[in-house]
Amino acid sequence: MQDYINDLIDIHINGQLQLYASNIIEKDNYKIVLSDLIDDQFWNYAYLKNNIVDLKQVWKDIKRDMKKHNRQPVIYVTSNMSSKEFEEKIKEINLSVVYTDVWMTIQDLNSFEQYKSKIDFRVSRADESLKSKFVQAVMDGFSGDNLEDPYESLSDGYRVALEKSMEKVGVNYKVINYVGLYNEDVISTATVLYKDDKAIIYNVTTNKNYQKQGVCKQTMSEIINDLKELGITTVCVLTEQGFYTEQVYKNMGFREIMLGRAYIQES
Numbered sequence: 001m002q003d004y005i006n007d008l009i010d011i012h013i014n015g016q017l018q019l020y021a022s023n024i025i026e027k028d029n030y031k032i033v034l035s036d037l038i039d040d041q042f043w044n045y046a047y048l049k050n051n052i053v054d055l056k057q058v059w060k061d062i063k064r065d066m067k068k069h070n071r072q073p074v075i076y077v078t079s080n081m082s083s084k085e086f087e088e089k090i091k092e093i094n095l096s097v098v099y100t101d102v103w104m105t106i107q108d109l110n111s112f113e114q115y116k117s118k119i120d121f122r123v124s125r126a127d128e129s130l131k132s133k134f135v136q137a138v139m140d141g142f143s144g145d146n147l148e149d150p151y152e153s154l155s156d157g158y159r160v161a162l163e164k165s166m167e168k169v170g171v172n173y174k175v176i177n178y179v180g181l182y183n184e185d186v187i188s189t190a191t192v193l194y195k196d197d198k199a200i201i202y203n204v205t206t207n208k209n210y211q212k213q214g215v216c217k218q219t220m221s222e223i224i225n226d227l228k229e230l231g232i233t234t235v236c237v238l239t240e241q242g243f244y245t246e247q248v249y250k251n252m253g254f255r256e257i258m259l260g261r262a263y264i265q266e267s
Contacts, residue, residue, distance in 0.1 A: 002080070004198065004234055005078075005080060005103075005257060005258060007195070007196070007198045007234075008103065008105070008198055008200060008234070008236050009047075009078060010195070011173060011193055011194065011195050011198060011199075011200050012193075012200055012238070013031065013033060013047050014173070015170075015172075015173035015193045015195060015200075016033055016043070017168075017173075018165065018168050018170045018173045018174070018175050018193060019161070019165050019175065019191070019193060019202070020035050020037065020038055020043045020158070020161040020162075020165060021033050021034060021035050021043060022034055022035050022036040022037070023036075025065060027061070027065070028049075029048065029049055029050060029053045029058050030046045030047060030048050030049055030058060030061075030062060030075070031046070031047050031049065032045070032046045032047075032062070032065055032066060033045055033046075033047065034066075034069055034071060035157070035161065037157035037158075037160050037161045037164075038155065038157040038158055038161055039070075039071065039155070039157065040155070041072065041074045041098055041099070041262055041264070042099075042262075044066070044069075044071045044072070044074065045074040045075065045076045045262060046062040046065070046066065046073070046074065046075050046076065047075075047076045048075055048076065048077050048081060050081065051077075051081045051082065051083060051085075051086040055086075055089040055090070055092075055093060056089075056092070056093050059073070059075065059093055059095070059265070062075055063265075072264065073264065073265065074098070074262050074263065074264055075095070075262070075263045076260060076261070076262050076263075077260070077261050077263065078103075078258055078259070078260045078261075079258045079259040079260070079261070080258050082261075090263065093265065094265055094266050095263040095264065095265055095266075096263060096264060096265075096266055097261050097262065097263055098262050098263065098264050099240055099261075099262050100240065100241040100242075100259055100260070100261050100262075101238045101239070101240060101241070101259065101260035101261075101262075102238065102239055102240070102241045102246055102256055102259060103236060103238055103256065103257050103258045103259065103260060104236065104237050104238070104239070104246075104249050104250070104254035104255060104256050104257065105234055105235065105236045105237075105254060105255060105257050106224075106234075106235050106252075106253050106254050106255070107233065107234050109224050109227065109228050109232070109233065109235065110228075111253065112220075112221060112224045112252070112253055113217075113221065113252070113253070114221050114225075115214060115217040115218050115221045116214070116218060117213055117214035117215050117217070117218040118213045118214055119182055119187070119210055119213050119214075119215055120182070121180050121181055121182035121187060121188075121215065121218075122180070122181050123178055123179070123180050123181075123188070123218070123219050123222040123223065124178070124179055124181055125176055125177065125178060125179075125226075126166070126177035126178060126179045126189075128166075130179055130186070131163065131166055133179065133185075133186045134162075134166070134177055134179050134186060134189055135159055135162045135163055135166075136186075137179065137186040137187075137188075137189045137205060137207065138154075138158075138162055138189050138203050138205055139154055139158065139159055139162075140205075140207065140208075141189060141203075141205025141206065141207070142154045142158075142205065143208075162203075165191075172195055173193060173194070173195050174193070174194055174195070175191065175192065175193055176191070176192045176194075176226075177189070177190075177191050177192075177203075178190045178191070178192070178219065178222075178223055178226075180206075180215060180218070180219045182210070185207075186207070187206065187207040187209075187210045187215060188204075188205060188206045188207065188210075188215050188216060188219040189203050189204070189205045190202070190203055190204045190205075190219060190220070190223055191203040192223065192227065194227070194230070194232060197231055197232055197233040197234065198232070198233070198234045198236070199227055199232045199234070199235050199236065200235075200236045200237070200238065201220075201223065201235060201236070201237050202238075204216065204219075204220070204237070204245075206219075216248065217252060220252060236257075237249050237254055238260070241259065
């Protein structure tokens with residue numbers, strides 16, 4: 001189990017250069033992911049590689065390195081690194097959680113239910129002709145006007161980052177963007193980042209005029225069918241803990257494998 005978790009962490013951290021990250025700074029005990037276009041805590045953070053560290057000193061180093069790039073110091077720790085002793089270290093330097101990711105996977109892709117929405121739409125890979133519609137649909141999907149949704153509205157930097165991510169061609173990490181098309185309108189989106197036989201799905205949205213009609217589930221089922229053709233055996237989604245999306249993915253068959261917590265220091 002640990003091997004495939006490490007593979008997913010690798011995709012999420014190192015593969016971000018194929019999505020929104022601009023630079024990864026590698027250090028002995030941590031690596032920093034930075035975006036030149038997006039300044040929030042989701043795409044600018046230091047990922048802790050191991051918990052057998054002098055956390056007080058490591059945090060000082062992270063603060064120094066991130067402030068050089070005009071970014072708020074954030075440390076991201078996955079639960080496979082955590083322990084009671086480590087949690088005590090967190091308290092000692094007055095770090096508090098700003099968000100908690102739930103990492104959820106499905107490993108038997110053949111068991112994923114093939115679903116047809118009440119809406120007669122089709123799922124397609126987003127090529128150049130659909131680029132602007134895909135980007136706008138993602139921006140609209142994370143509009144911040146749904147209290148049940150964990151995500152706030154996106155900054156303009158996301159728009160530019162999304163556009164640039166569609167132009168990048170990866171060698172080790174590959175990206176596919178998907179759209180759900182209804183009368184040529186984009187009503188759903190998703191982005192797949194994958195390496196070898198593991199994949200993570202991001203940017204899952206459904207247009208608010210078409211929600212609760214099975215659009216998301218059909219979109220996901222068609223994407224998983226496509227990924228099976230590519231030899232993918234494990235698919236992961238990340239969502240914030242405690243929001244309705246967590247239950248939505250559980251209902252689809254995804255199961256929690258670990259948590260990822262982002263910490264900042266109280267002023």
